[in-house]
Amino acid sequence: EVQLLESGGGLVQPGGSLRLSCAASGFTFSTFAMYWVRQAPGKGLEWVSTISANGGTTYYADFMRGRCTISRDNSNNNLFLRMDSLRAEDTAIYYCAKGLILGVFDHWGQGALVTVSP
């Protein structure tokens, strides 16, 4: 059974930094692209970032480019998202998701809440 467990969320001040982690199990982690998708309170889903299976290629949404870094540790089946210069509008639940094919993800974690507030 595929399991994705996010951690590292919490309250951070504007301008601060945070690193989210996602522990994966139940599949061969190193052979699938991975995604981060967020959802602001009461709002819709918004793609944040993608990393290829071997970690060699990364993609970022315009609103995050230059402020975050996606990475992965295929030895330990972990996905990361480092976010800097956080703003109030970055407040959201951040989900990690397992890639299936291009632009499609077939399993989601339960999410990690990030709150950016003074």
Add this chain to the structure above:
Amino acid sequence: QSALTQPRSVSGSLGQSVTISCTGTSRDVGNYKYVSWHQQHPGRAPKLMVYDVNKRPSGVSDRFSGSKSGNTASLTISGLQAEDEADYYCCSYAGPDRFVVFGGGTKLTVL
């Protein structure tokens, strides 16, 4: 404003069918087969229901079906059940620059 346009809400009676539309452009929905639909119940993580326009993951009911014509994709839910009441989001690959775009979500109410 979301890149893909969905109706904010739809409703249908138990046992009936409903269709949710998702309109994009030739840079996303119209140009790629990688259109998917995700279901989200309140307080829960989303769940993939349809991908590649009209394929279903293992375990998803065949009451859920997808289609696409031009820049518009559609999700049809037949034989509506109470547990189908949820938010539905369409999603499309949009090339290496934008990568993935979502619709704003559609709230399905089962009457």
